[in-house]
Amino acid sequence: MSKISMEELVNLCKQYGFIYQGSEIYGGLANTWDYGPLGSRLKNNLKDAWRKKFIQERKNAYEIDPSILMHPRVWEASGHVGSFSDPLIDCRECKTRHRADKLLEANNIEGADALSHEEMIKVIKDNKIPCPNCGKSNFTDIREFNLMFETYRGVTEESKMKIYLRPENAQGEYVNYLNVLRTTRSKLPYSIGQIGKAFRNEITPGNFTFRTIEFEQMEYQTFCKEGEDNKLYEYFKEFGKQFYLGLGIPQEKLRYKDHDKLAHYAKAACDIQYEFPWGFDEINGTHNRTNYDLSRHEEYSGVSMKYTDPETNEKYIPYIIESTYGVDRSILALLFNAYDKETLENGETREVLKLHPFLAPYKVAVLPLIKKLHSEKANEIYEYLNKYFMTAYDESGNIGKRYRRQDVIGTPFAITVDEETLNSNTVTIRDRDTMKQITISLDELVMYLNKVLSY
Numbered sequence: 001m002s003k004i005s006m007e008e009l010v011n012l013c014k015q016y017g018f019i020y021q022g023s024e025i026y027g028g029l030a031n032t033w034d035y036g037p038l039g040s041r042l043k044n045n046l047k048d049a050w051r052k053k054f055i056q057e058r059k060n061a062y063e064i065d066p067s068i069l070m071h072p073r074v075w076e077a078s079g080h081v082g083s084f085s086d087p088l089i090d091c092r093e094c095k096t097r098h099r100a101d102k103l104l105e106a107n108n109i110e111g112a113d114a115l116s117h118e119e120m121i122k123v124i125k126d127n128k129i130p131c132p133n134c135g136k137s138n139f140t141d142i143r144e145f146n147l148m149f150e151t152y153r154g155v156t157e158e159s160k161m162k163i164y165l166r167p168e169n170a171q172g173e174y175v176n177y178l179n180v181l182r183t184t185r186s187k188l189p190y191s192i193g194q195i196g197k198a199f200r201n202e203i204t205p206g207n208f209t210f211r212t213i214e215f216e217q218m219e220y221q222t223f224c225k226e227g228e229d230n231k232l233y234e235y236f237k238e239f240g241k242q243f244y245l246g247l248g249i250p251q252e253k254l255r256y257k258d259h260d261k262l263a264h265y266a267k268a269a270c271d272i273q274y275e276f277p278w279g280f281d282e283i284n285g286t287h288n289r290t291n292y293d294l295s296r297h298e299e300y301s302g303v304s305m306k307y308t309d310p311e312t313n314e315k316y317i318p319y320i321i322e323s324t325y326g327v328d329r330s331i332l333a334l335l336f337n338a339y340d341k342e343t344l345e346n347g348e349t350r351e352v353l354k355l356h357p358f359l360a361p362y363k364v365a366v367l368p369l370i371k372k373l374h375s376e377k378a379n380e381i382y383e384y385l386n387k388y389f390m391t392a393y394d395e396s397g398n399i400g401k402r403y404r405r406q407d408v409i410g411t412p413f414a415i416t417v418d419e420e421t422l423n424s425n426t427v428t429i430r431d432r433d434t435m436k437q438i439t440i441s442l443d444e445l446v447m448y449l450n451k452v453l454s455y
């Protein structure tokens with residue numbers, strides 16, 4: 001089990017500057033969150049880890065940065081205008097709104113998302129499922145509620161055109177698949193990835209940053225020939241799991257969950273779930289989208305989406321294997337996973353975030369042992385190190401307290417500057433996880449840190 005409750009994690013994030021309530025001074029806008037100095041560093045490091053594994057270390061893989069706002073026909077073609085919706089149900093007693101499938105899941109009814117509206121209503125009635133707010137069981141019928149945020153483009157009332165904030169990033173890759181193929185002179189199979197924001201008017205957002213109305217996705221689309229799709233689908237499920245294992249999440253905290261009900265575009269879909277305090281829940285989704293999206297774009301745009309095999313001259317619309325990683329959900333999982341509370345030999349407790357060093361907001365902290373005597377040299381070292389690494393500097397309070405402050409924000413290494421540094425140009429490096437210290441020459445410091453911080 002996690003050593004920290006959700007409430008404690010929310011407080012820790014706020015206290016140290018990982019995540020704050022959005023628009024806090026106005027009482028907050030529900031389910032919006034702002035990443036603070038440490039949170040945005042952590043997020044950027046996660047994105048860099050993803051870039052390294054999915055773009056840099058893979059052949060035939062390219063990152064793009066398309067617009068959030070797209071032509072409204074994109075969302076008609078993709079099927080989102082017609083069917084990107086959730087089953088909405090209202091409590092007649094207290095007027096709160098709920099997602100019917102989530103209501104069933106919360107009451108341990110398996111496979112709820114595969115039921116029809118009529119079946120869901122029957123199960124709710126037969127089991128007298130209560131409203132989570134007032135406890136009564138008196139619900140309206142179910143209506144489909146489209147999750148896309150709408151806005152308007154145009155300067156005059158007459159010229160206004162309804163457009164949408166994108167509910168998924170994928171379409172940006174699909175409409176650019178031919179551009180990227182041409183400009184990179186690639187052959188299939190090839191992949192396009194992007195990191196960016198998506199927006200969904202979720203009926204029941206919640207659980208801190210787990211389900212929000214604005215969130216980030218790291219998406220990866222692999223274009224291939226029909227027949228190669230099943231193998232690539234299995235490959236990317238495993239690749240995703242390895243990605244999380246490589247960031248320090250242990251095997252037993254992860255599991256696959258096949259979808260009972262498939263999205264309108266998918267032939268197969270499987271999530272990677274992390275064990276949060278409330279149970280296993282989705283952090284990634286891998287989908288076999290077949291040639292649905294590209295065929296629809298060909299139909300709606302009138303532009304051929306066919307690929308011509310340079311060897312055989314065969315023409316076909318590629319299949320797509322998509323693997324999407326929620327940035328915010330992954331951050332939440334990584335924070336829960338990293339938190340530890342230890343009782344030390346002297347009976348004190350220490351809170352520590354055992355984040356993978358590549359993810360840690362600060363890589364190293366420079367701490368003068370005695371402010372009056374060692375801060376000049378410590379500042380020199382700080383100015384030198386911050387050319388290479390995100391470096392923290394702290395000279396206030398006793399050294400034990402300063403170590404604790406770095407432990408709880410996940411800084412993997414702390415350098416103590418003392419008399420030895422002045423006399424023999426050496427520093428002590430303390431390891432966050434083991435609390436062991438080694439002495440090292442200043443000349444070797446950057447090389448050493450580069451080695452222990454590598455990913």
Ligand code: GAP
Pocket residue numbers: 167168169170200202209210211212213214215216217219282283284285322324325326327328329330
């Ligand atoms: N293009 C495919 C797609 O968007 P998805 O399963 O709907 O697939 C992918 O979403 C990932 O995005 C999820 O696994 C999750 O990590 C994240 N995500 C989805 N909705 C979210 C929300 N409301 N808040 C935070 N993250 C969300």
